Amino acid sequence: MLNKTAEIISNLVVASGVYKMTLSSRELAHDSQPGQFLHIRVNPGNDPLLRRPISVHAVEDEDKISLLYGTIGRGTRLLSKKKSGEEIDVLGPLGHGFDLSEKPDRAVLVAGGMGAAPLFFVAQRLKGLVKESKLLIGAKTKEGLLSVSDFKEIGCDVWQTTEDGSAGRRGYITDLFEQALLDQTIGGSIRVYACGPKEMMARTATIAGIYNVPCEVSLEEKMACGLGACLSCVVDTIDGLKRVCKEGPVFRSDEIKW
Amino acid sequence: MLNKTAEIISNLVVASGVYKMTLSSRELAHDSQPGQFLHIRVNPGNDPLLRRPISVHAVEDEDKISLLYGTIGRGTRLLSKKKSGEEIDVLGPLGHGFDLSEKPDRAVLVAGGMGAAPLFFVAQRLKGLVKESKLLIGAKTKEGLLSVSDFKEIGCDVWQTTEDGSAGRRGYITDLFEQALLDQTIGGSIRVYACGPKEMMARTATIAGIYNVPCEVSLEEKMACGLGACLSCVVDTIDGLKRVCKEGPVFRSDEIKW
Amino acid sequence: MARMAVDVAGIRLKNPVMNASGTFNIREADGLIDIKRLGAYIPKSITLHERTGNPVPRICETSSGMLNSIGLENKGVAAFIDQELPFLARAGVPVIVSIAGETIDEFAETVAKLGEAKHAQKTVKAVEINVSCPNIDRGGVQFGSQPEMAALVTAEIKLVSSFPIIVKLTPNTGVFVEAAVAVEEAGADAISLINTIFGMSIDIMTRKPKIGRGYGGLSGPAVKPIAVKMVYDVSRAVNIPVIGIGGIMNAGDAIEFLLAGATAVQVGTANFVDPGIMMKIISGISDHLEKTGCEDVREIIGKVEL
């Protein structure tokens, strides 16, 4: 069953306008794959009407998962008001996640802003299975660099940029990405896992293409059903239109017509 | 100012599907008159959209009032979920209440179902100023006889009927009302204050008319503005259409075209 | 502070925000809003003769909206002139009088009567012709949904009156753009839309409609996207100002209508939810202009970027 209610264990602010919600669900903890998302009903009435897609951020243990979300508008603000002990109605896990069947020697995670959310789950799963996990994370300001200590804690090597220079290098994370690929002194295979704003994903795809490293990107699109039924969420690919909620949200970067 | 936010002190179930909500507001406690109502916004979103009219049930002390309400539909159910400490947005006190300028020797309160709500406030105000307050209260079943102990506590003589005979006399409260007027052995002036379903109010008005006792009734009508602007809530009177929210909810019973 | 004044139907309004007819009564607004801050005030539609309106229940709630079938209850134009005009003359706000009727003659006669009244020329800045009320048996929507009829009413009223004329159109037709163009050609000075949309709600337990008359007109945030689209279409088809109405609940909604092409807006149902809302909308528009670096509200009118 995709449709479930899950109890909220905690729902805490972790950065300005960013919350981490932990849900109790053995099924979700068992079934979720990195890159997949939950489609969440934020309240029982008709306004707001639609569900909100939020990625699985981490599997906390065998019966807990967590979400990391920013309060953007009405829906996520309502979500942030939920208290522990309340139940929420979720559909999921949905969509096609990152392909972790082939483990690289070196994993490069490229995160922009809230893009850190699903990538932490990737890092969790790759931990111990790859020689190195490097997180390249960029944000507008220092406050936007999310979950950095969590990534470090599970052994990721973290490189940071901010647009205002308040932490890490000043600039865009894609600049650092190019440098990371250029600088590569250690050998071995590389795979790139990326999530962030569309322009950043496009740039990441281009760079990965130039250096010829396999790269997957997680995309966002406005969604109604989340199940592949309504055709709201399409993205143009070399094989025609695909649904972000079903064939995505994670796509091979060379598949997308940017 | 009619528009205020008030803090909820408590919101407790007092009978099956009936809640008592206490609000902190010196202004409301000071300004409210028996028969007046508050127009309550049950939630901040657009669905449900309209406010809900609820009578002032009692002034608890100089800065507290209470409401007594049944959970009928979506709005009152949402209201019943509010917790102490939360604030609610109310407009009021609104409307024209019971005329307590002339005190009778004997006050007869005729309550049907939730009609007990505003009448308790009447009884509070008349306490000590009339020789006798008699509450005639009717409901479908025993559980529907609301606030009876409260009325007794402030010295009301309580006569009860239920349609199923589960408490008091079996039948309608209007039968008892006629008997109360017939039986009258003590002398002195009488005034009747009534609140209940429309048919019951009509019957009460007829009986009061026969016995020629002054009688006021509190009416209900579907309301949008609650302020006299939209003309949703009209009732036909001998002087033409009047607005329940403005000229009412309390009318002289001989004024209404039943 | 950004400039907020706009010109509609030859009247200069100090800001683009007014109430929608039938939803706000300044006589009952004491302590709720500062009337003088309103762009204009529009009383409930009046007719030639007194009307008692429709049976109760006259309203019911729907998802993010409401149905009403008040049925144009009003005391008629003579009583309006006697009892309301003197009060409005002193209210310190531009007044736009809304007129409804069942026949063209009735519309024209009502406006003519108003024109002859003592205080009218000074107090009444414009007349809004409600050819779109869904809650009466004749006139109303029937006029507004036929471009030729709407044009005829407009032309006849223009003949008997010197007031600027705003024609309030109905959304209950596919030919609202045609109707707008027709009334412009007939001499309308501005167009307002939308009036309410036909709707019905049924109580499944009693099997009775929730509105005494059986059906009513839908208003509130539920209809906003429909109204924005119609305002967009009409404002691109005519050269006279358009007043946007329909589901405006806050300043953001009002700005949406301005961007779509409205020169001013009217706030209806929102007044029932928050009777102070029009003041907040006026400040909110002003704040938004400030924040987005606009010096004049007219800079944003029609500026949606397709």
Place this chain on the structure above:
Amino acid sequence: MARMAVDVAGIRLKNPVMNASGTFNIREADGLIDIKRLGAYIPKSITLHERTGNPVPRICETSSGMLNSIGLENKGVAAFIDQELPFLARAGVPVIVSIAGETIDEFAETVAKLGEAKHAQKTVKAVEINVSCPNIDRGGVQFGSQPEMAALVTAEIKLVSSFPIIVKLTPNTGVFVEAAVAVEEAGADAISLINTIFGMSIDIMTRKPKIGRGYGGLSGPAVKPIAVKMVYDVSRAVNIPVIGIGGIMNAGDAIEFLLAGATAVQVGTANFVDPGIMMKIISGISDHLEKTGCEDVREIIGKVEL
């Protein structure tokens, strides 16, 4: 257990509940609903040739509703026949195929192609003619809002096909009753309504419409009162069955449409909120019949008491 079967366009449905075209895909419904319990299943509208649809964003949320402008993305009738029909033939649910087009010929040719397909006669119980899509440049609404055009499409399709024909009408016109009567005269076996209502939403910060195409079609609970009124009006004007659509979120809403005069209902937007909702609606109608002492769902059709 009350009897739930109804007859629509000559098909016997085991209950009056089906999905609305474009809002539910049984290929993606695994584990969410029991497809065999549906009264009927209607795939997304198909056209003669493949269509890629409109630019994203294709949806946006509104108060108690949503706008969409998918633009009839589909792989065309040939691919439908090849890839979908064999699957649908085994699905165990009566299938009603929704057809859209830009010209009368295109409609007719699509239905004709479908009729010639191998599994079609057995699997396809009826065809729903979507003359009401607001999201394409030609055809769509333009057909549905002109009674003569709607009738012409219907008649042409009747000529080339033996399928029972359901004509899906648009609410974007004042003459929907006339359109219903015209398509009945042209041979339609049933009428369904409403499709979505034109709407627009603007992001006030970017000044861009929230829908890539600029505007879209409004659906969801916001439109329910409008849809109930239209179903009421149409069901009183025609003698063929009417299928009610628009904002049905629960069994109570479905019953409201039945009382208004619908013989069956379609559930659209609600599937996005709760993909299991159609099952709950079927049980809910059955429970309501039980509770109110009805033995057959047909006892309540059209039984609103004015």
